[in-house]
Amino acid sequence: MARFAAGVGFTVASLTLAHSAAGAELVIEQVTVVSPQLAAAQPKQNVLVRDGRIVSVSSKPVGAAAGAVRLDGRGKFLTPGLMDSHVHVGEVPGLPFVPDPALAAIGDAYTRQQPRSYLYYGVTQVLNLASTPDSAAAFEAQPQHPDLFRCGPAIVLDGYPSVFIDPSVRHRAVPDFIYEPANAAKHPLPAGADAAQHTPEAVIGKLAASGVRCIKIFIENGFGPDSSWPIMSKETLQRVRAETRKRGLLLIAHANAIDMQRIAVESQVDVIAHGLWNWNEYSTEQGVPPAIATHLREIHAKKIGFQSTLRVIAGLADLFREDTLKDPAYTKVVPPSLLAWYATPAGQWFKEEMRQGMGGVPDMKAMHNYMVVASYGMRATEYLHDLGHPLLLGSDTPSAPTFGSQPGYDTYREMRMMAQSGVPLPAIFRAGTLNNARQFGLDKDYGTVEAGKIANLLLLTANPLETLRAWTSIDRIILHGSVIKRESLAAPRE
Ligand SMILES: [Zn+2]
Known part of the structure; x- marks a missing residue:
């Protein structure tokens, strides 16, 4: 835990490596981005994630490596975790x-x-x-x-x-x-x-x-x-x-x-x-x-x-x-x-x-x-x-x-x-x-959907600016670029 000792301005690179394989890419296509720095939701965005961090957020198509994981974002909303x-x-x-x-x-x-x-x-x-x-x-x-x-x-x-x-x-x-x-x-x-x-x-x-x-x-x-x-x-x-x-x-x-x-x-x-x-x-x-x-x-x-x-x-x-x-x-x-x-x-x-x-x-x-x-x-x-x-x-x-x-x-x-x-x-x-x-001094890495931030993101089926139901109808959780289906996180039968 000593890596947190500086208290301010540390990076979370070691966490990133623990979660996603080097070079791993994820593309979320045609998604509506809802992020607190934006005045309004931005439709039809393509988001590229590499090595657990957001590389780009753009309305243009993105060129991802062969083998990149692709998520269809049509009709869905992408927010920070x-x-x-x-x-x-x-x-x-x-x-x-x-x-x-x-x-x-x-x-x-x-x-x-x-x-x-x-x-x-x-x-x-x-x-x-x-x-x-x-x-x-x-x-x-x-x-x-x-x-x-x-x-x-x-x-x-x-x-x-x-x-x-x-x-x-x-x-x-x-x-x-x-x-x-x-x-x-x-x-x-x-x-x-x-x-x-x-x-x-x-x-x-x-x-x-x-x-x-x-x-x-x-x-x-x-x-x-x-x-x-x-x-x-x-x-x-x-x-x-x-x-x-x-x-x-x-x-x-x-x-x-x-x-x-x-x-x-x-x-x-x-x-x-x-x-x-x-x-x-x-x-x-x-x-x-x-x-x-x-x-x-x-x-x-x-x-x-x-x-x-x-x-x-x-x-x-x-x-x-x-x-x-x-x-x-x-x-x-x-x-x-x-x-x-x-x-x-x-x-x-x-x-x-x-x-x-x-x-x-x-x-x-x-x-x-x-x-x-x-x-x-x-x-x-x-x-x-x-x-x-x-x-x-x-x-x-x-x-x-x-x-x-x-x-x-x-x-x-x-x-x-x-x-x-x-x-x-x-x-x-x-x-x-x-x-x-x-x-808490973490906004360099978290808090918005923007290039450079850690890819801890949520794919939602409703817009959280319009309904609380967005938080109970989460489709995917993205953790350091790894995509997790929500139901796979439910408590298992013992
Ligand atoms: Zn308490």
Whole structure:
């Protein structure tokens, strides 16, 4: 993974070679190109791909080598592959936090299917926010997988998300925590730990050496009524900001409540990794109150990247939807053994935990409660879009151990929720292509259908600027110039 260490401006040549034989050519003929740098769809284009990169896009016939693969593009639409900039490839949706050896085979089946599920929904690049290098390696070891980029987690001692780990093993599970002197009374440096190894500079330096291109921090003092989790002080955040700038790393912040997102904006983070759905004292039946509007305008003015991650709350609501596991799309992206396990009492553990958290309310009421929370995030998303803010497509799959969140399918469902929020289809298309590529410094290689870019492309049977159905009727996925039939990526029978 050291090839990513530079953080900015690297090339992906090694990936290209892994996917397509030297000299291999592909021609897509008479296709309508839909690409975010174009004002309108361009019909009757011929696209030549060689060695995994686009060579030319032209209305003239192209001379390709004998033996080139030819695709008839008549009646079809060619787009860049999608990027989902908020995923966690190391976590199996719905499996318990503590690994259960009895479920290892199910986990392995998921590991094999996960990258294929992303590709099935047209996701050809993912940004892994805060999973281990091991899980990234397992993802990349699969024969067909989206190109993967990584962020590293800088977690404050005892803070979220390590707060869910048993305190007796927490410091071993998260050895590279940042020690926060301001929290020392409640969260002292563990016995035997060397404070010099737990400064912002030391932790970020170690993460940078592991080949990440961004650092993720967690501005989260609790879920629901709990607000007792430790977070970084202003001083520590300033040091984190300075160190990431020094190393050319982007700074990404988990924050989804108004008070937490205020800290993120004041700290000048590069990207806020969640939508704004906890409005706290500003919660209203409808509309966007002035304090929320002012905050969102500041995000826009400071050009802070914004991932709505609307599926986080909807993925919890789906735990309580009676048809979630009967959704025909699940048979395409979830291995049969995992799907069968979800339906067992053991597979419903997280649903029960969430239900108890709401006082044991009936399913319909629980679903409703979550959708009310989701509606705040949707209003904030629409408001930011209306300001002209370029949104980033990030699904946060899986955001919690919920079977309501599945790879690829949730990237699509995130786009569908953006549309339901009032974001027009062209803006959603940009969010998943050029906006993500630019935000994460990848636009030299990705984000448009243009000569010189990596040939991660989609052949669609409908125009995504006109209908969301385009993303559920993908004909071919082109990965580094190799053509893949969509149905070949569906979860196999075991
Ligand atoms: Zn996440």
